[in-house]
Amino acid sequence: MRRILIMGATSAIAEATAREFARRGDALFLVGRSAERLQAIAADLKLRGATAAECHVLDARGMDRFPALVDSAAEVLGGLDTALIAHGTLSDQAACEASVETMMQEFATNALSAMALCTLLANRFAAQRHGTIAVISSVAGDRGRQSNYVYGSAKAALSAFTSGMRQRLHSQGVRMVTIKPGFVDTPMTVAFRKGVLWASPATAARYIVRAMIKGTPVLYVPWFWRPVMAIIRAVPEFIFQRLRL
Amino acid sequence: MSEAIKSWRSGPGSSWGNLLHYSHRVVPLTHRFAALPDSSPLLAYGNGRSYGDVCLNQDGVLLATRGLDRFIAFDSVSGVIECEAGVLLNDLIELTLPYGWFPPVTPGTGFVTLGGAIANDVHGKNHHRVGSFCNHVLEFELQRSDGTVLRCTPEENREWFCATAGGLGLTGLIRRVRLQLRPVPGPWLGGDSRRFRSLGEFFELDRVSGGNYEYTVAWLDCATGKSHLGRGVYMRGNHVPGREPVKSRLPVRLPLTPPFSLINGLTRNFLNQAYFHRPAAEQSAARWHYQSFFYPLDGILELNRMFGPKGFFQYQCVIPEAVAERSLTEIFERIAGSGERSFLAVLKMFGRIPPLGMMSFPRPGATLALDFPNHGARTLALLEALDAITVAAGGAVYPAKDARMSQDSFQQYFPNWRQFKAYVDPAFSSSLWRRVTQ
Numbered sequence: 001m002r003r004i005l006i007m008g009a010t011s012a013i014a015e016a017t018a019r020e021f022a023r024r025g026d027a028l029f030l031v032g033r034s035a036e037r038l039q040a041i042a043a044d045l046k047l048r049g050a051t052a053a054e055c056h057v058l059d060a061r062g063m064d065r066f067p068a069l070v071d072s073a074a075e076v077l078g079g080l081d082t083a084l085i086a087h088g089t090l091s092d093q094a095a096c097e098a099s100v101e102t103m104m105q106e107f108a109t110n111a112l113s114a115m116a117l118c119t120l121l122a123n124r125f126a127a128q129r130h131g132t133i134a135v136i137s138s139v140a141g142d143r144g145r146q147s148n149y150v151y152g153s154a155k156a157a158l159s160a161f162t163s164g165m166r167q168r169l170h171s172q173g174v175r176m177v178t179i180k181p182g183f184v185d186t187p188m189t190v191a192f193r194k195g196v197l198w199a200s201p202a203t204a205a206r207y208i209v210r211a212m213i214k215g216t217p218v219l220y221v222p223w224f225w226r227p228v229m230a231i232i233r234a235v236p237e238f239i240f241q242r243l244r245l
Numbered sequence: 246m247s248e249a250i251k252s253w254r255s256g257p258g259s260s261w262g263n264l265l266h267y268s269h270r271v272v273p274l275t276h277r278f279a280a281l282p283d284s285s286p287l288l289a290y291g292n293g294r295s296y297g298d299v300c301l302n303q304d305g306v307l308l309a310t311r312g313l314d315r316f317i318a319f320d321s322v323s324g325v326i327e328c329e330a331g332v333l334l335n336d337l338i339e340l341t342l343p344y345g346w347f348p349p350v351t352p353g354t355g356f357v358t359l360g361g362a363i364a365n366d367v368h369g370k371n372h373h374r375v376g377s378f379c380n381h382v383l384e385f386e387l388q389r390s391d392g393t394v395l396r397c398t399p400e401e402n403r404e405w406f407c408a409t410a411g412g413l414g415l416t417g418l419i420r421r422v423r424l425q426l427r428p429v430p431g432p433w434l435g436g437d438s439r440r441f442r443s444l445g446e447f448f449e450l451d452r453v454s455g456g457n458y459e460y461t462v463a464w465l466d467c468a469t470g471k472s473h474l475g476r477g478v479y480m481r482g483n484h485v486p487g488r489e490p491v492k493s494r495l496p497v498r499l500p501l502t503p504p505f506s507l508i509n510g511l512t513r514n515f516l517n518q519a520y521f522h523r524p525a526a527e528q529s530a531a532r533w534h535y536q537s538f539f540y541p542l543d544g545i546l547e548l549n550r551m552f553g554p555k556g557f558f559q560y561q562c563v564i565p566e567a568v569a570e571r572s573l574t575e576i577f578e579r580i581a582g583s584g585e586r587s588f589l590a591v592l593k594m595f596g597r598i599p600p601l602g603m604m605s606f607p608r609p610g611a612t613l614a615l616d617f618p619n620h621g622a623r624t625l626a627l628l629e630a631l632d633a634i635t636v637a638a639g640g641a642v643y644p645a646k647d648a649r650m651s652q653d654s655f656q657q658y659f660p661n662w663r664q665f666k667a668y669v670d671p672a673f674s675s676s677l678w679r680r681v682t683q
């Protein structure tokens with residue numbers, strides 16, 4: 001049985017992933033902003049087989065409360081060996097261009113908060129010499145594009161940060177999984193028109209759980225985004241700057 | 246995205262008959278605590294397993310309820326389950342069957358939501374024993390566009406319960422459901438199947454079977470000429486003990502709509518004759534897994550696509566028992582004379598347990614379900630002629646399967662519709678409702 005902390009547990013991808021863990025009988029500690037929604041999810045996960053499903057209300061920007069959060073998760077679950085960091089906001093690019101404050105807030109939510117939580121978790125897992133941390137980054141972090149480079153650069157920060165941390169933790173028995181979804185049909189992307197490239201949260205969740213169990217370093221969800229992003233990264237900057245993406 | 250991709254995807258905005266391609270604004274609901282969107286007309290959309298326009302709302306808003314798919318509570322001693330309205334029957338069964346509990350009523354597909362099952366007050370092969378779905382609903386929560394949330398049970402807010410049961414989604418959004426399940430010894434059903442050569446034989450078989458078998462249904466041979474009218478295979482079964490098989494079957498997919506219909510005279514006659522004459526049509530001790538017994542068509546996901554891009558019509562009517570044999574014969578003869586042919590025909594006797602819904606379809610008599618590839622005006626003319634027979638017999642047609650019945654027919658079939666109108670939420674409507682009342 002795994003003891004799992006999920007940050008951003010009301011996210012569609014996180015909830016679908018939690019259902020997979022519940023089915024396996026794992027114990028879950030769910031962190032999010034809405035108490036009633038967390039409780040509804042927890043009740044469901046218990047019926048689906050979770051050994052435990054506890055709720056904790058916290059905004060990811062309340063980083064000073066993270067040490068207490070991690071302690072509390074470990075105490076309530078009787079230990080902690082797995083974490084999934086899933087929260088995020090698809091930043092309003094135009095608003096971020098117009099306001100430095102908005103831009104910095106978006107960066108704090110999408111990058112700094114996750115990096116802060118990773119730092120605490122990494123130290124705890126390194127000390128106990130085992131554990132798995134998974135962070136949901138994005139294919140948007142593979143290259144900055146004019147349509148969403150604030151979100152993209154925050155995800156790029158996460159990808160680089162987790163890559164370095166993976167190296168650091170490797171010899172200490174701790175796995176770090178960087179998850180890069182492409183298009184997933186969730187509340188974050190309601191406004192988008194859906195087509196064949198889109199995956200459901202349930203499909204994404206199956207890939208994510210498999211990668212977390214195996215300790216896959218970098219997971220593209222679904223796999224075809226790896227070659228797609230390789231091509232997009234390979235376009236020389238002098239051409240890329242003229243494209244409308 | 247291109248139109249081709251749009252129609253490739255089923256999902257909110259399409260219905261099972263593949264007949265109607267309307268534009269909608271789809272609002273996915275992701276939890277049960279939100280207010281309704283402040284626009285109209287609104288309509289809840291479950292899993293789109295209705296065939297026509299009861300789940301469509303042309304140029305309006307569809308509240309996609311599949312995101313309301315959380316279990317809330319399950320008591321494995323009493324068999325009472327509470328969940329959000331977008332939970333699928335299949336998912337419910339996966340959770341409760343290991344504890345020996347099964348839905349009290351199930352339609353011919355497990356891919357329906359609880360909200361959809363209530364709104365059409367669906368029936369199963371055990372109607373003669375237990376009535377329809379809403380006879381087993383203990384409670385639901387109805388959210389209205391004025392912000393009120395009503396807790397409805399057969400006692401509390403009874404009139405809202407009765408308006409919403411079979412209420413075609415028009416009384417508001419069902420968010421939460423409490424349902425009494427029935428105990429079963431396992432996933433298996435046991436029984437037998439028999440050929441019958443005429444409608445008379447069918448009624449006789451049904452008379453002797455109803456008392457001993459919880460589930461009864463007949464399949465009619467659609468390949469026959471006039472001489473064999475009304476022959477078919479009668480199936481009956483009960484839940485029996487046995488363990489879950491180790492291997493669960495993966496469904497086959499029909500991922501694309503073929504550019505033409507795979508259903509034509511040749512395939513239809515071949516399949517129907519083969520079905521009638523196959524040795525298993527006459528089985529004395531048959532054993533079925535619940536999936537193949539209740540959901541034979543779910544083995545091929547998107548089976549509806551085989552009718553090609555023009556889609557197909559279902560026609561399901563119920564005819565009072567006293568005139569059933571005569572009217573059904575008339576229906577078969579009318580079809581035979583029309584040049585149109587049904588691919589699949591299912592016949593079942595409804596029992597006398599009255600439905601709770603003011604607009605529910607089930608009522609005592611024989612119910613016949615047919616499906617016709619869409620050949621445009623020809624098909625519509627035939628269905629209109631069948632309506633004339635159903636109206637004359639004092640029967641009714643099932644809105645869940647309809648895409649074309651006239652206002653006059655609807656209002657004859659559902660004489661309560663005027664009284665029901667008072668319960669329709671002013672911000673809710675559907676393509677079907679506008680079609681049959683305006």
Ligand SMILES: Cc1cc2nc3c(=O)[nH]c(=O)nc-3n(C[C@H](O)[C@H](O)[C@H](O)COP(=O)(O)OP(=O)(O)OC[C@H]3O[C@@H](n4cnc5c(N)ncnc54)[C@H](O)[C@@H]3O)c2cc1C
Pocket residue numbers: 261288289290291292293294295296299300310330331351352353354356357358359360361362364365366367368369412413414415417418419420542645646675
């Ligand atoms: C292969 C097959 C076999 C079938 N066999 C049978 C059968 O044996 N017996 C039978 O009775 N039916 C049968 N049906 C029809 C099916 O059971 C009904 O159409 C059912 O209502 C579909 O449920 P759905 O969740 O897909 O709802 P939809 O088709 O999406 O919607 C149906 C209605 O429910 C309303 N609705 C959905 N969710 C809510 C909600 N949360 N709140 C308020 N209103 C809501 C919609 O507005 C609409 O009016 C069959 C269908 C198929 C495809």
Ligand SMILES: NC(=O)c1ccc[n+]([C@@H]2O[C@H](COP(=O)([O-])OP(=O)(O)OC[C@H]3O[C@@H](n4cnc5c(N)ncnc54)[C@H](OP(=O)(O)O)[C@@H]3O)[C@@H](O)[C@H]2O)c1
Pocket residue numbers: 008009010011012013014032033034058059060061086087088089090109136137138139180181182183184185186187188189
């Ligand atoms: N969907 C995609 O196509 C896609 C693609 C690539 C990457 N991703 C990433 O996948 C992750 C999950 O997103 P999703 O698609 O599942 O969308 P989602 O359902 O909208 O989930 C986003 C979650 O982040 C939470 N959140 C936002 N700001 C927060 C804050 N300050 N504090 C705490 N929680 C906060 C939200 O909480 P509330 O519920 O309280 O608002 C919500 O639960 C995100 O990191 C996203 O960037 C998604």
